[in-house]
Amino acid sequence: MTAVMASGDSGSLSLGGLLSSLEKARVHLDSDEEDFGFLADLLKSRELQALVHVHNKINRTRKNCQPLMSNAEDIGISIMREIHYRTIPSADAIELFAILQSPHLQGVLQAHDSIAAKDFVPHLPEIPTEVDEDEETVKIVQLVKSNEPMGATIKQDEKTGAIVIARIMHGGAADRSGLIHVGDEVQEVNNLNVLGKTPNDVLKILMQAQGTITFKLLPAGSAAYLRESKVRVRAHFNYDPKDDKHIPCKEAGLPFKKSDILHIVTQEDPYWWQARREGDRNMRAGLIPSRQLQERRILAHRQEQAANGCILPKSPSCRPSPKIKKIIYDASESEDFDREEVATYEEVARLYPRPGLPRPVVLIGPPGVGRNELKRRLLALDPDKFRTPVPMTSRPPRPGEVNNRDYQFVSREELEEEAANGTLVEHGEFKGHLYGTSSITLKSMINAGYVVIVTPHYQALKYLRTAEFKPYVIYVKPPTLAVLKETREAAHARSTFDENNSRGFTEDEFKDMLKADARIEFHYSHWFDEVIVNDDLSSAFELLVAAVNRVETEPLWVPASWVQ
Numbered sequence: 001m002t003a004v005m006a007s008g009d010s011g012s013l014s015l016g017g018l019l020s021s022l023e024k025a026r027v028h029l030d031s032d033e034e035d036f037g038f039l040a041d042l043l044k045s046r047e048l049q050a051l052v053h054v055h056n057k058i059n060r061t062r063k064n065c066q067p068l069m070s071n072a073e074d075i076g077i078s079i080m081r082e083i084h085y086r087t088i089p090s091a092d093a094i095e096l097f098a099i100l101q102s103p104h105l106q107g108v109l110q111a112h113d114s115i116a117a118k119d120f121v122p123h124l125p126e127i128p129t130e131v132d133e134d135e136e137t138v139k140i141v142q143l144v145k146s147n148e149p150m151g152a153t154i155k156q157d158e159k160t161g162a163i164v165i166a167r168i169m170h171g172g173a174a175d176r177s178g179l180i181h182v183g184d185e186v187q188e189v190n191n192l193n194v195l196g197k198t199p200n201d202v203l204k205i206l207m208q209a210q211g212t213i214t215f216k217l218l219p220a221g222s223a224a225y226l227r228e229s230k231v232r233v234r235a236h237f238n239y240d241p242k243d244d245k246h247i248p249c250k251e252a253g254l255p256f257k258k259s260d261i262l263h264i265v266t267q268e269d270p271y272w273w274q275a276r277r278e279g280d281r282n283m284r285a286g287l288i289p290s291r292q293l294q295e296r297r298i299l300a301h302r303q304e305q306a307a308n309g310c311i312l313p314k315s316p317s318c319r320p321s322p323k324i325k326k327i328i329y330d331a332s333e334s335e336d337f338d339r340e341e342v343a344t345y346e347e348v349a350r351l352y353p354r355p356g357l358p359r360p361v362v363l364i365g366p367p368g369v370g371r372n373e374l375k376r377r378l379l380a381l382d383p384d385k386f387r388t389p390v391p392m393t394s395r396p397p398r399p400g401e402v403n404n405r406d407y408q409f410v411s412r413e414e415l416e417e418e419a420a421n422g423t424l425v426e427h428g429e430f431k432g433h434l435y436g437t438s439s440i441t442l443k444s445m446i447n448a449g450y451v452v453i454v455t456p457h458y459q460a461l462k463y464l465r466t467a468e469f470k471p472y473v474i475y476v477k478p479p480t481l482a483v484l485k486e487t488r489e490a491a492h493a494r495s496t497f498d499e500n501n502s503r504g505f506t507e508d509e510f511k512d513m514l515k516a517d518a519r520i521e522f523h524y525s526h527w528f529d530e531v532i533v534n535d536d537l538s539s540a541f542e543l544l545v546a547a548v549n550r551v552e553t554e555p556l557w558v559p560a561s562w563v564q
């Protein structure tokens with residue numbers, strides 16, 4: 001039996017047409033009068049006609065009312081949470097809270113998300129009647145060819161040689177038709193039998209076709225309905241399907257850049273996930289390598305590099321800086337850690353600003369790049385708002401130094417105990433004296449509502465980038481050698497490699513800064529929320545102020561585990 005499922009992409013239903021088909025079919029089928037009567041009454045009923053009328057109206061305007069996201073309910077809850085934590089919410093905020101709390105609006109948001117995620121497919125029970133083995137049910141599907149890709153890939157079934165639908169891209173034309181499913185066998189395209197043809201032959205037919213394309217499909221045994229996952233990840237590498245020899249279909253690939261946020265709509269295939277770029281208005285998902293596949297690729301690439309004698313950027317030669325002169329980190333352990341890390345995708349979620357609990361801002365960068373200068377300027381901008389933890393030292397105070405302003409002066413034993421207890425975010429030793437920054441001081445400043453600015457050694461990121469601190473990490477990057485020389489010389493910058501800060505930077509020190517930059521970026525860039533190039537100091541400072549404002553006011557992507 002051949003069933004006409006829908007006409008074109010517009011998909012308008014006509015009950016009149018169905019009724020007359022039913023009348024025509026009546027003479028050929030030996031079903032009893034009661035069944036026909038029931039079906040005819042149903043098709044004529046005012047309720048069904050009203051429903052079809054609504055369906056057709058929605059269908060006609062469908063192109064202009066695509067959902068932009070599938071997490072409207074989550075956003076509603078986040079807004080309510082934010083209002084709830086406000087000490088004195090405005091009258092408007094209270095009204096908004098009441099609206100968002102109403103069961104009707106919550107129902108609407110839930111329905112919206114279900115529709116956006118296509119979570120509405122009715123699952124009909126299996127037809128219990130016995131079907132004649134020789135009689136095949138096929139479906140005729142018509143799609144209108146446009147500039148938009150069809151949103152499906154095909155492959156040749158290894159056993160039968162038949163052409164079958166391999167993938168349906170979420171949100172693409174095929175998916176939106178709701179009529180084509182993974183595993184469906186393509187029998188004819190525009191009345192051309194494709195039996196014995198290769199996927200390339202079929203693609204040629206499709207490319208040459210104009211206007212409406214008619215497919216005769218043998219439905220898959222059980223149509224796997226597409227349900228979108230809500231997973232978001234941050235990409236830690238650049239990807240261009242054009243350069244990927246192994247992607248099943250280059251046109252179906254989704255290019256992206258490092259740091260892009262991707263909505264992973266399905267991870268069903270272990271090697272090829274389907275994803276959309278967050279905020280991208282294109283509803284059609286594209287193929288990207290799965291975490292498993294990308295990890296394998298990175299490891300294979302590293303092995304190949306090692307075999308060819310290539311080495312990773314070397315550790316920056318840690319010339320002592322006069323503040324915390326020598327940072328104690330177990331170099332061998334960190335090196336192993338760095339090499340083992342295979343950064344592919346990190347699952348993320350939006351963190352909404354929490355009133356009274358600002359996120360600390362961590363400035364990372366190679367020694368001498370200007371992190372402390374930027375921090376000093378920020379502290380001076382608003383001393384009541386910005387704070388930085390005073391480091392601890394076991395060295396005796398120098399004349400003029402004030403306890404808790406310049407340093408917290410403590411005994412060597414106290415500092416050693418803190419280090420042993422793991423309560424220091426970083427610590428080091430210089431000329432026989434210990435230095436360290438207490439995580440307890442850091443935490444209490446955050447809890448007191450200050451925007452805390454810290455400039456730790458880059459290896460301290462491992463201890464700081466946690467759900468406990470939820471830091472916003474900014475990498476302060478040096479400009480090119482020529483710009484470094486020009487700007488630092490013009491400003492009479494003082495070298496931080498000189499203990500007395502009594503001279504400018506040497507050329508070698510600038511070169512060391514750039515080597516350290518390459519190394520830090522190579523190993524830690526996947527932890528940076530933002531990069532600011534410190535070329536012109538006032539422009540870099542402006543960017544920093546803008547970043548700090550964003551952290552305070554906007555929902556930003558953080559590791560998903562921080563939001564639970």
Ligand SMILES: Nc1ncnc2c1ncn2[C@@H]1O[C@H](COP(=O)(O)OP(=O)(O)OP(=O)(O)O)[C@@H](O)[C@H]1O
Nearest residue numbers: 321367368369370371372373487491493494496537
């Ligand atoms: N964009 C810039 N242009 C000119 N001079 C700069 C710029 N940024 C920083 N400087 C100057 O460079 C010198 C070193 O800066 P700063 O002390 O902030 O380095 P740092 O990153 O804190 O170094 P370390 O990590 O080694 O302590 C200072 O004299 C500072 O004023």
